[in-house]
Amino acid sequence: xxxxLLSPPLLLMLGSVVLAAAPRNVLPRTVLRALLxxxxxxxxxxxxxxxxxxxxxxxxxxxxxxxxxIDPLSRIFVVIFHLAALIGSVxxxxxxxxxxxxxxxxxxxxxxGVVLAGDLWTLFLxxxxxxxxxxxxxxxxxxxxxxxxxxxxxxxQMVSGVLLLAGIVLLRHEVGAAPGxxxxxxxxxxxxxxxxxxxxxxxxxxxLAFGLKAAFPLLHSWLIDAYxxxxxxxxxxxxxxTTKFAIYALxxxxxxxxxxIWIGALMTAFPIFFAVIENDLRRVxxxxxxxxxxxMVVGIGIxxxxxxxxxxxxxxxxxxxxxxxxxxxxxxxxxxxxVNGSDLGGLYKSMPITTGLCIxxxxxxxxxxxxxxxATKSLIMSAAVYKEYFWLWLVLLFASAGVFHHAxxxxxxxxxxxxxxxxxxxxxxxxxIVAMVLAAAASMAIGLFPLAExxxxxxxxxxxxxxxxxxxDVYTTTHVITQSQxxxxxxxxxxxxxxxxxxxxxxxxVNLDADWLYRRVGxxxxxxxxxxxxxxxxxxxxxxxxxxxSALATAQRHLGPQGLLGRxxxxxxxxxxxxxxLAAYLVVFYWRLK
Amino acid sequence: xxxxxxxxxxxKSYWLDRKQxxxxxxxxxxxxxxxxxxxxxxxxxxxxxxAWGGWADGGFGFYPVYGFVGAFLLVLAAKQMRRVLMRSEDxxxxxxxxxxx
Numbered sequence: 167x168x169x170x171l172l173s174p175p176l177l178l179m180l181g182s183v184v185l186a187a188a189p190r191n192v193l194p195r196t197v198l199r200a201l202l203x204x205x206x207x208x209x210x211x212x213x214x215x216x217x218x219x220x221x222x223x224x225x226x227x228x229x230x231x232x233x234x235x236i237d238p239l240s241r242i243f244v245v246i247f248h249l250a251a252l253i254g255s256v257x258x259x260x261x262x263x264x265x266x267x268x269x270x271x272x273x274x275x276x277x278x279g280v281v282l283a284g285d286l287w288t289l290f291l292x293x294x295x296x297x298x299x300x301x302x303x304x305x306x307x308x309x310x311x312x313x314x315x316x317x318x319x320x321x322x323q324m325v326s327g328v329l330l331l332a333g334i335v336l337l338r339h340e341v342g343a344a345p346g347x348x349x350x351x352x353x354x355x356x357x358x359x360x361x362x363x364x365x366x367x368x369x370x371x372x373x374l375a376f377g378l379k380a381a382f383p384l385l386h387s388w389l390i391d392a393y394x395x396x397x398x399x400x401x402x403x404x405x406x407x408t409t410k411f412a413i414y415a416l417x418x419x420x421x422x423x424x425x426x427i428w429i430g431a432l433m434t435a436f437p438i439f440f441a442v443i444e445n446d447l448r449r450v451x452x453x454x455x456x457x458x459x460x461x462m463v464v465g466i467g468i469x470x471x472x473x474x475x476x477x478x479x480x481x482x483x484x485x486x487x488x489x490x491x492x493x494x495x496x497x498x499x500x501x502x503x504x505v506n507g508s509d510l511g512g513l514y515k516s517m518p519i520t521t522g523l524c525i526x527x528x529x530x531x532x533x534x535x536x537x538x539x540x541a542t543k544s545l546i547m548s549a550a551v552y553k554e555y556f557w558l559w560l561v562l563l564f565a566s567a568g569v570f571h572h573a574x575x576x577x578x579x580x581x582x583x584x585x586x587x588x589x590x591x592x593x594x595x596x597x598x599i600v601a602m603v604l605a606a607a608a609s610m611a612i613g614l615f616p617l618a619e620x621x622x623x624x625x626x627x628x629x630x631x632x633x634x635x636x637x638x639d640v641y642t643t644t645h646v647i648t649q650s651q652x653x654x655x656x657x658x659x660x661x662x663x664x665x666x667x668x669x670x671x672x673x674x675x676v677n678l679d680a681d682w683l684y685r686r687v688g689x690x691x692x693x694x695x696x697x698x699x700x701x702x703x704x705x706x707x708x709x710x711x712x713x714x715x716s717a718l719a720t721a722q723r724h725l726g727p728q729g730l731l732g733r734x735x736x737x738x739x740x741x742x743x744x745x746x747x748l749a750a751y752l753v754v755f756y757w758r759l760k
Numbered sequence: 761x762x763x764x765x766x767x768x769x770x771x772k773s774y775w776l777d778r779k780q781x782x783x784x785x786x787x788x789x790x791x792x793x794x795x796x797x798x799x800x801x802x803x804x805x806x807x808x809x810x811a812w813g814g815w816a817d818g819g820f821g822f823y824p825v826y827g828f829v830g831a832f833l834l835v836l837a838a839k840q841m842r843r844v845l846m847r848s849e850d851x852x853x854x855x856x857x858x859x860x861x
Contacts, residue, residue: 439834440838440841442834442838443841443846515774551808551817554809559817563826564826567830567834568830568834571834571835586777644803644806647803648817650796651796651797651800651824652823652824652826653827654792655796655824655827655828655831656827658789658793658828659827659830659832662832663835665786668835670835670838675846676846676847676848676851676852677847678844678846
């Protein structure tokens with residue numbers, strides 16, 4: 167029982183529920199916050215003492231479910247999810263209300279449940295809990311827009327849940343027990359055939375369920391729609407978990423699935439166009455997140471040990487640097503009230519520390535040497551080169567230049583530099599700065615570890631966490647020079663476009679994306695159908711009313727007081743009619759007898 | 761890029777507020793880029809791909825050209841996308857024009 171309750175998912179979820187239920191006079195705010203931070207720290211410390219294997223198994227409806235399965239793939243996600251819960255909580259202490267960190271830690275617990283699940287039922291359970299708890303983090307903004315976005319978000323998450331459930335039920339039907347990952351792989355024939363080819367309906371449904379949460383093209387717009395509508399802290403929590411456990415699930419179930427390569431390539435390329443013309447800087451980050459997820463999806467699709475290592479490492483790094491960028495923009499949102507590129511600028515004067523930390527995040531996501539993505543994305547790029555995917559490599563290279571353009575330059579430039587907007591505000595609150603420093607330090611550490619290994623022979627603790635052994639040199643001369651050339655000339659293109667006035671100005675606007683299909687077309691269709699139904703109902707009601715009225719009039723005519731069948735008859739006429747009837751009977755009888 | 765509005769808000773003036781300093785940053789960037797381009801002379805690259813006569817990842821100046829042209833075209837293409845995709849900020853808030861059904 168203790169093993170069950172103290173497992174990372176339940177410890178974080180139940181812990182945050184208990185803290186939320188504790189009365190304020192018993193638990194002062196500072197004590198509550200200390201306990202809240204202690205939850206992920208204690209949970210990670212406990213987890214660290216466990217070996218690979220299955221833990222916390224329990225019986226439910228005659229099935230043995232495994233709450234915790236630790237292996238090299240789940241371990242690294244468990245570590246980063248704990249760190250993300252910790253950093254997100256610290257960040258969110260800028261508001262007095264503890265609702266956000268409590269929900270955030272609960273949501274982190276559900277995400278841990280997904281990555282530790284030893285069977286697909288357990289996975290599904292936490293998949294749904296994560297959907298609902300994360301929707302709360304959108305709604306916590308308490309604006310009309312957030313209410314709508316949260317509802318659409320929850321709707322899309324539920325679609326993913328239903329697809330997953332349908333897939334698991336089909337799978338259950340075929341294997342006859344709680345389907346675990348091993349059964350899943352045996353059934354889909356992954357190990358034999360090196361990919362399942364989607365001949366199996368169950369596998370296809372599960373693939374789509376995972377893909378929706380990993381923001382596959384056309385299934386991505388819930389992310390772009392909802393995350394930027396959340397609060398500063400809400401977006402930080404949101405950016406960490408859902409998409410990354412989807413990446414974990416894809417890496418677990420579909421490594422080497424060749425479809426993923428081109429799905430991923432598309433994901434790296436198309437969002438950067440949208441990011442260039444998007445005005446809401448947190449929405450730029452949401453596009454940027456789809457782009458980064460694309461690199462991870464490509465890695466899973468390539469499926470070699472190097473590529474899977476790259477995908478997982480990049481997921482780890484992305485949680486930190488994307489979190490850092492969301493934190494920096496959240497700080498601007500908190501101090502200024504909006505993050506519209508069109509109305510910001512010159513904030514480096516007011517928020518120098520946030521500016522510096524944002525630049526660390528920008529350098530990290532852009533994969534500058536010494537920063538994190540350089541030590542993670544390179545694994546995916548090299549895996550593509552080793553497998554000789556030339557066109558894929560060109561797309562990824564273009565996307566890399568594009569990342570630097572929209573996330574590396576655009577975010578810090580339009581928020582903190584550009585022309586002076588005249589806005590003067592205070593520096594970010596202390597809790598925000600502490601959290602940003604933690605994320606920035608971790609991002610730089612990931613980038614510097616390989617260098618420390620190369621120069622001083624210090625073992626790289628980050629690479630040691632990866633699912634497969636790493637035999638890869640990040641800091642080769644070629645690699646450092648070519649990557650720097652790509653980025654610096656991309657920067658030159660930006661500067662040239664700015665100075666020549668060719669760069670499109672930031673405009674207050676909305677750009678249509680895939681969500682247009684349900685927010686506009688879908689809405690119109692739904693509205694049309696509803697209007698048609700109302701008209702049909704009214705017409706039917708009118709026709710039925712007319713028929714009923716005429717029936718009533720006919721009945722009135724025949725059965726009413728004056729009607730033939732309804733009026734009172736004289737006894738004399740009745741006698742006459744009876745006599746006539748008897749006479750007719752007599753005639754017929756006589757005729758028949760003859 | 762920078763406006764001449766230093767002092768307008770009563771604050772101190774910053775180095776980047778002066779237009780000629782922004783130009784200095786730009787020229788410094790060009791200088792750095794020339795150095796990175798020159799770096800291609802300093803070492804030997806091994807081409808992994810045969811495509812484009814090995815120029816793609818083995819030849820002189822491929823990454824600089826690709827980075828510059830790629831980013832340049834990205835922005836120009838995105839700018840054209842606005843013609844089709846851009847709507848006013850309250851696009852999704854405005855419901856049916858005809859009012860309630």
